[in-house]
Amino acid sequence: MAFVGASLAALKLPFFATSGAQQDPAQCRATDSSASDRNLVVSNWPAYIDPKKKSTSTLQVFEDRTGISVSYTDDVNDNAEFYAKVKNQLASCQPINRDMIILTDWMAARMIGLGWIQPLDAAKVPNLHKNLIEPLRNRQWDPKLQYHAPWQSGLTGIAYNASKTQHVGSFEELITRSDLKGRITLLSEMRDTMGFMLKVVGANPSKFTSAQWGNAIDKLQGAVDAGQVRAFTGNEYIQDLAAGNIVACEAWSGDVIQAQFDNPDIKFVTPEEGLSLWSDNMMVPNLAQHQSNAEAWINYYYEPEVAAKLAAWVNYICPVEGARQEMEKIDPSLVDNQLIFPDEKTLSVAFDFMPLDDRQTVEYERDWSDVTGG
Amino acid sequence: MSDFQRRRGAVGYLLLIPAALWLVLFFVVPFYSLLATSLYDPSGSDFRGYQMTYEWSNYTHALQDYWQPLVRSLIYGGVATLLCLLLGYVLAYAIAFKAGRWKNLLLVLVIAPFFTSFLVRTLSWKLILADDGIVVNTLQAVHLLGPDGRLLATPVAVIAGLTYNFLPFMVLPLFASIDKIDHRLIEASGDLYANPVVGFFKVTWPLSLPGVVSGTLLTFIPAVGDFINAQLLGSPNQRMVGSVIQSLFTDANDYPAAAALSMILMVLIVAMVLVYIRRAGTEELL
Numbered sequence: 164m165a166f167v168g169a170s171l172a173a174l175k176l177p178f179f180a181t182s183g184a185q186q187d188p189a190q191c192r193a194t195d196s197s198a199s200d201r202n203l204v205v206s207n208w209p210a211y212i213d214p215k216k217k218s219t220s221t222l223q224v225f226e227d228r229t230g231i232s233v234s235y236t237d238d239v240n241d242n243a244e245f246y247a248k249v250k251n252q253l254a255s256c257q258p259i260n261r262d263m264i265i266l267t268d269w270m271a272a273r274m275i276g277l278g279w280i281q282p283l284d285a286a287k288v289p290n291l292h293k294n295l296i297e298p299l300r301n302r303q304w305d306p307k308l309q310y311h312a313p314w315q316s317g318l319t320g321i322a323y324n325a326s327k328t329q330h331v332g333s334f335e336e337l338i339t340r341s342d343l344k345g346r347i348t349l350l351s352e353m354r355d356t357m358g359f360m361l362k363v364v365g366a367n368p369s370k371f372t373s374a375q376w377g378n379a380i381d382k383l384q385g386a387v388d389a390g391q392v393r394a395f396t397g398n399e400y401i402q403d404l405a406a407g408n409i410v411a412c413e414a415w416s417g418d419v420i421q422a423q424f425d426n427p428d429i430k431f432v433t434p435e436e437g438l439s440l441w442s443d444n445m446m447v448p449n450l451a452q453h454q455s456n457a458e459a460w461i462n463y464y465y466e467p468e469v470a471a472k473l474a475a476w477v478n479y480i481c482p483v484e485g486a487r488q489e490m491e492k493i494d495p496s497l498v499d500n501q502l503i504f505p506d507e508k509t510l511s512v513a514f515d516f517m518p519l520d521d522r523q524t525v526e527y528e529r530d531w532s533d534v535t536g537g
Numbered sequence: 538m539s540d541f542q543r544r545r546g547a548v549g550y551l552l553l554i555p556a557a558l559w560l561v562l563f564f565v566v567p568f569y570s571l572l573a574t575s576l577y578d579p580s581g582s583d584f585r586g587y588q589m590t591y592e593w594s595n596y597t598h599a600l601q602d603y604w605q606p607l608v609r610s611l612i613y614g615g616v617a618t619l620l621c622l623l624l625g626y627v628l629a630y631a632i633a634f635k636a637g638r639w640k641n642l643l644l645v646l647v648i649a650p651f652f653t654s655f656l657v658r659t660l661s662w663k664l665i666l667a668d669d670g671i672v673v674n675t676l677q678a679v680h681l682l683g684p685d686g687r688l689l690a691t692p693v694a695v696i697a698g699l700t701y702n703f704l705p706f707m708v709l710p711l712f713a714s715i716d717k718i719d720h721r722l723i724e725a726s727g728d729l730y731a732n733p734v735v736g737f738f739k740v741t742w743p744l745s746l747p748g749v750v751s752g753t754l755l756t757f758i759p760a761v762g763d764f765i766n767a768q769l770l771g772s773p774n775q776r777m778v779g780s781v782i783q784s785l786f787t788d789a790n791d792y793p794a795a796a797a798l799s800m801i802l803m804v805l806i807v808a809m810v811l812v813y814i815r816r817a818g819t820e821e822l823l
Contacts, residue, residue: 183586243787393690407669521582532784536776
């Protein structure tokens with residue numbers, strides 16, 4: 164083999180090697196044409212806004228009030244996939260023809276770190292600074308809210324189907340209980356699942372060593388080898404849970420609330436290990452042409468009554484202070500829902516996943532995909 | 538050489554240009570970039586960029602780490618191809634020789650699944666094979682499956698999905714070959730005292746070999762690289778090499794490993810195809 168390698172190395176390939184993807188947002192800045200060009204291009208996740216066609220929808224009211232016409236696309240299905248889609252442009256300071264993209268914490272942190280995101284003008288988003296709920300402030304990767312504004316936030320915990328199995332109280336139970344063998348799924352978002360696995364092996368997901376990471380991965384590999392885990396999934400776990408293919412799973416709070424409307428047997432549990440708190444964040448990418456329009460949008464969605472209207476439909480955690488009072492008028496049944504307006508007690512067990520540097524990201528993501536099979 | 542002949546040669550080359558340009562753009566260039574990526578320094582990242590260090594060890598590492606899904610893919614692809622051949626041959630034979638005026642309708646039915654998306658068809662298999670579904674309940678009732686038995690998240694479901702999805706690629710070339718067979722040759726074998734079974738193996742089967750070869754290739758190659766079936770119908774223990782490559786590329790952003798594994802898969806398939814064509818003795822096909 165060494166011989167083959169040596170002779171093949173003689174074969175030289177011209178003009179290759181790629182340079183780093185780091186950019187300087189101050190250099191990759193477009194002139195803002197917001198004032199003359201009343202448009203805004205938004206990329207968001209599917210089913211993440213109240214129905215747009217209605218004349219009273221949050222989006223229509225924004226358009227009527229500001230005269231900005233919004234081109235809204237739900238083309239973000241997966242953080243990694245979206246990253247792959249825009250990577251080549253942003254890495255070489257090319258426009259992606261979007262004014263706002265909405266991505267989860269870790270991907271937001273990565274893009275901010277790569278210098279692909281424009282800083283927001285604090286004077287144009289006063290509502291953000293005034294109304295963002297306390298638990299989402301001071302994130303390690305953007306403590307001063309210079310680059311991001313949470314769109315919706317959520318909790319990751321456990322869901323189970325009470326008509327098919329008994330209460331599942333912890334992640335440990337989920338991955339070891341023999342009556343659940345082959346009847347559970349875990350989430351394919353590495354930070355969600357590994358946060359819990361780190362807790363299971365007694366480590367702290369906000370600060371862990373690579374030895375602890377190794378233990379957590381081994382523990383997960385053991386569960387996969389034993390046939391305990393049926394699949395690693397995105398949103399589709401909720402159909403499997405309703406159909407009875409699985410009886411318990413790692414789950415996102417908003418999905419569970421929506422599934423409960425159809426099937427009250429589906430329960431959400433705060434596992435003994437705690438809850439993972441995350442948010443999906445609005446950001447303005449480099450070379451966006453309508454930054455002020457984007458800032459107007461952020462400011463608008465941080466008005467409590469707008470946020471309440473959105474939360475009543477989306478059912479994830481509303482990141483806006485004061486929206487709870489507004490919800491009284493819209494749908495009083497949701498006011499005390501801990502998965503939409505969690506109190507301090509609920510959030511006291513929430514944990515955050517440590518930011519990873521670029522080498523850790525490649526290594527850990529690879530360990531992860533070796534276990535999950537992608 | 539006459540003028541006419543020379544001009545005919547030039548026309549031949551001109552006719553090659555559009556397809557050649559297309560392939561240079563969409564095959565040669567990406568292939569070159571894939572080859573180069575597979576030799577990058579694996580300690581690079583998107584932040585730092587990648588150095589070209591001719592890292593041939595990317596290949597040995599990829600083989601060490603992922604030989605299992607690689608072998609599994611070849612096995613699943615092989616079994617699915619065999620099943621397709623069995624089912625497809627009977628079907629193509631029936632359509633070509635026995636269908637009469639229903640021939641065209643049956644052919645349309647073979648192609649009909651292509652009118653809906655691959656993903657939707659595979660997802661509907663999830664419904665069909667569901668743990669509480671009619672198939673599993675029936676198999677449990679006749680004790681072919683234990684009371685806790687299931688089909689989803691097992692190799693059975695993955696291979697069934699592959700077989701279903703690639704069956705039309707087998708049926709169409711088989712049909713084209715079988716349909717061309719001259720009936721008088723089969724009659725002649727009867728006249729020479731061959732019984733129908735011997736007649737089939739001495740006449741029909743050899744004459745349909747071109748269809749068998751192209752059908753098996755068209756089924757095997759995409760089936761080995763498929764990852765949708767394993768992802769939707771299997772569990773992590775059934776993952777195929779296609780999903781490993783996909784996750785190395787999009788999730789782990791480990792481009793050198795993903796590229797090396799892709800190259801290994803490609804070389805492996807090309808080698809197997811060459812051996813197969815040699816053995817089948819139908820070089821004139823290609």
